[in-house]
Amino acid sequence: MSDDKMITLYHGSTSVCSAKVRVGLAEKGLDWKGELLDLMAGEQFDPGYLALNPEGVVPTLVHGDLVVRESSLILEYIDDLSGQNRLMPADPAAVVATRHWLLKCLDIHAAINTLTYATIQRANILAAKTPEQIAAMVARIPKPRAAAKRRDILDNGLASFHLEADFYTLHKTFTDMSASLNRTKWLAGEQHSMADIALIAYVDRLDRLGFNGLWSSRFPEMTDWLIASRQRASYLTAIDAFSTADAARKMRADGSAYWPELNRIWQAMLDGQTAGAA
Structure with missing residues (x-):
């Protein structure tokens, strides 16, 4: 995966929805880089982040020009990035x-x-x-x-x-x-x-x-x-x-x-x- 298509995850260390996506990325074996937000300090409400996620919540995944919000949607998106280690059952x-x-x-x-x-x-x-x-x-x-x-x-x-x-x-x-x-x-x-x-x-x-x-x-x-x-x-x-x-x-x-x-x-x-x- 080239750098311009590297997965970037904006997340919180103890955020349950962030953890959910990190587990999915680990199960898929995908490379990603993290942008860790200090949620107690309110960094999720900074204008730069709100431009990515207007609701001011984590996580947000950026892949190339695509911004994916909502942890369950992110799980489905990353699962479709490769056929290896499929997360969605076949049945x-x-x-x-x-x-x-x-x-x-x-x-x-x-x-x-x-x-x-x-x-x-x-x-x-x-x-x-x-x-x-x-x-x-x-x-x-x-x-x-x-x-x-x-x-x-x-x-x-x-x-x-x-x-x-x-x-x-x-x-x-x-x-x-x-x-x-x-x-x-x-x-x-x-x-x-x-x-x-x-x-x-x-x-x-x-x-x-x-x-x-x-x-x-x-x-x-x-x-x-x-x-x-x-x-x-x-x-x-x-x-x-x-x-x-x-x-x-x-x-x-x-x-x-x-x-x-x-x-x-x-x-x-x-x-x-x-x-x-x-």
């Missing part, structure tokens, strides 16, 4: 299932974002910024709905009304993942595929926060899948390598402090679903 039914997972990632990402920002990110932001700086930070978010969500979560934490809807999304996700993994080794069949790549960063984030109790007892198949995914070279280079051991320990310790209250809310949601089905 038509598995293709449909995989693309269904890619669509679900929009809601799954929103749920992971809520849990991250309602807990450790909220604490970090409130500790580091004045109310005026927080207001300015929220004002830089281009999408009004995303800005309103961020404002509500920063104001209310785990009491945010977004949590209930996103807990529903997570429970449905875990239920569907468990059903798939009871049938086959991986989410779309017996071979690791784009479906697994699309989900690994999200589940990994919850586990790193110390929130694996959301699935460990009800959906143990997910724990086995997470262990198997973490044993792949792509996980080590695309996710694990972007966090130090100290940072990982701190994230788990900080997140675990929220687990008792988070679990109380989660169990109340599950009890409500059970009562509603009775």
Whole structure:
């Protein structure tokens, strides 16, 4: 691949969507160069980057003159760059299932974002910024709905009304993942595929926060899948390598402090679903 056609990925070190694409690039064995953005400093809102991605989110992939946004679309794009190490399954039914997972990632990402920002990110932001700086930070978010969500979560934490809807999304996700993994080794069949790549960063984030109790007892198949995914070279280079051991320990310790209250809310949601089905 010539330099003018080198893949450039604008990404964040711990961004789940960035990690998802890095895993895909690693599985494909593609060469790429990275432009790492400091998301906490707001570099995703700099005018130069907004010219590439007007929504001010990562990742963004640039390949020659083509700009590709949205992590699931990027996965499909890089898969078509070569016939080697295909990420999309060959079986038509598995293709449909995989693309269904890619669509679900929009809601799954929103749920992971809520849990991250309602807990450790909220604490970090409130500790580091004045109310005026927080207001300015929220004002830089281009999408009004995303800005309103961020404002509500920063104001209310785990009491945010977004949590209930996103807990529903997570429970449905875990239920569907468990059903798939009871049938086959991986989410779309017996071979690791784009479906697994699309989900690994999200589940990994919850586990790193110390929130694996959301699935460990009800959906143990997910724990086995997470262990198997973490044993792949792509996980080590695309996710694990972007966090130090100290940072990982701190994230788990900080997140675990929220687990008792988070679990109380989660169990109340599950009890409500059970009562509603009775």
